Amino acid sequence: MVKKFVLAPDSFKESMSANEVCQAMTRGILKVFPDAEIVSAPMADGGEGTTDSLVNATAGQKIKVTIRGPLESQRIETYIGLLGSSKTAVIEMAKASGIELISKEFRNPMITSTFGTGELISAALDQGVEKIILGIGGSATNDGGSGMARALGARFLDAKGKNIPFGGGALGQVDHIDMSQFDQRVQKVKILIASDVTNPLCGENGASVVFGPQKGATDEMVKQLDQNLSHFADLVLRDLGKNVRNIEGAGAAGGLGAGLLAFTNAKMKRGIDIVTDAIDLEQKIAASDYVLTGEGGMDFQTKFGKAPYGVSKIAQKYGKPCIAMAGYIGKGVDVLYDEGMTAIFGIQSKANDLEMAMKEGAINVERTSENIARLLAIK
Numbered sequence: 001m002v003k004k005f006v007l008a009p010d011s012f013k014e015s016m017s018a019n020e021v022c023q024a025m026t027r028g029i030l031k032v033f034p035d036a037e038i039v040s041a042p043m044a045d046g047g048e049g050t051t052d053s054l055v056n057a058t059a060g061q062k063i064k065v066t067i068r069g070p071l072e073s074q075r076i077e078t079y080i081g082l083l084g085s086s087k088t089a090v091i092e093m094a095k096a097s098g099i100e101l102i103s104k105e106f107r108n109p110m111i112t113s114t115f116g117t118g119e120l121i122s123a124a125l126d127q128g129v130e131k132i133i134l135g136i137g138g139s140a141t142n143d144g145g146s147g148m149a150r151a152l153g154a155r156f157l158d159a160k161g162k163n164i165p166f167g168g169g170a171l172g173q174v175d176h177i178d179m180s181q182f183d184q185r186v187q188k189v190k191i192l193i194a195s196d197v198t199n200p201l202c203g204e205n206g207a208s209v210v211f212g213p214q215k216g217a218t219d220e221m222v223k224q225l226d227q228n229l230s231h232f233a234d235l236v237l238r239d240l241g242k243n244v245r246n247i248e249g250a251g252a253a254g255g256l257g258a259g260l261l262a263f264t265n266a267k268m269k270r271g272i273d274i275v276t277d278a279i280d281l282e283q284k285i286a287a288s289d290y291v292l293t294g295e296g297g298m299d300f301q302t303k304f305g306k307a308p309y310g311v312s313k314i315a316q317k318y319g320k321p322c323i324a325m326a327g328y329i330g331k332g333v334d335v336l337y338d339e340g341m342t343a344i345f346g347i348q349s350k351a352n353d354l355e356m357a358m359k360e361g362a363i364n365v366e367r368t369s370e371n372i373a374r375l376l377a378i379k
Helices: 018-032 050-057 115-126 147-153 170-173 184-186 206-211 219-240 252-263 270-278 280-284 307-317 333-338 354-361 361-376
Strands: 004-007 039-041 059-066 075-082 088-092 130-134 154-156 176-178 190-194 267-269 290-298 323-331 343-346
Touching: 004 018, 004 307, 018 039, 018 050, 018 290, 018 361, 039 361, 050 059, 050 130, 050 270, 059 290, 075 115, 088 115, 115 147, 115 184, 130 270, 147 252, 154 170, 170 219, 176 219, 190 270, 206 219, 206 252, 206 323, 219 252, 219 361, 252 323, 267 270, 270 280, 270 307, 280 307, 290 307, 290 361, 307 323, 307 333, 323 361, 343 361
Parallel strands: 004 039, 004 290, 088 130, 130 190, 190 267, 290 323, 323 343
Antiparallel strands: 059 075, 075 088, 154 176
């Protein structure tokens, strides 16, 4: 009988994309089951690699765009994804407003902006989409999503009716929000925010205090940024009638979560759930014999919304064996055995430094997949 495998790994960061992991797994399996039916479903959890995973899994396409980066003077070439079988776009804010786009010495959340993310949304609207999946991890910003809204036509005016400068440092100057030129197409699309961050917008657990320092904010900047976001929340409530101050996840991506909730009809959802829905993973697993998943490292944190956990829970629902592999296995990984994971394999063949381990990732995944298949072939 032909065996059917579903391959649903996340990327092995800095080593292999999720699609490349699928290819390596396939090579290993076919050495043992040459007639196997293999369904590749490269995964992501809403963070880096989500666009590529969803495009690859749905035979979609990438649309290249030139937009503004986190700094006002930056111009960058990037892309949005269009899913193959639906009018759905997928966007990673990190590709427009991400911290990796700025060298460490220039990181400053007082002036960085989410304007480029708004441009990506506009580019998606130009494609006539009905739904946008927006991953908001890895930001360089703390502007409450005001830059995003500006790119879509909102105006943030001071007491003299002039546009304020870009960045979180200027939000305290806003006197009122003008929505008269806002792109009305935004209200006609469904926007899903892929984020597992639960921080509120302001306060000791808010965007500025928790995430500001890693974006280059000093203690003094953090205090100012938090005050500015508080002022921003007051204006959003007064001018837009939306209370975003204490909503879980409003503080994600320097307050972009709040901005999306304020200026669009966006809803927040766990990244892994959005991805599994978009690629019909449940249907694929239900029709399979075996499920393979994995990521670069697995430990107790994997249970909190990481891709292998989401895959294992679906496999558990349908009583399918779910086998994971990882570059390294950390403490507490055994909790996954109660969550649908059948077995977890480390892929290293010998003691290696990190550079060599990443270089040999595909070889190690292929070999481990072959060995797993040999175990499964035992009658």
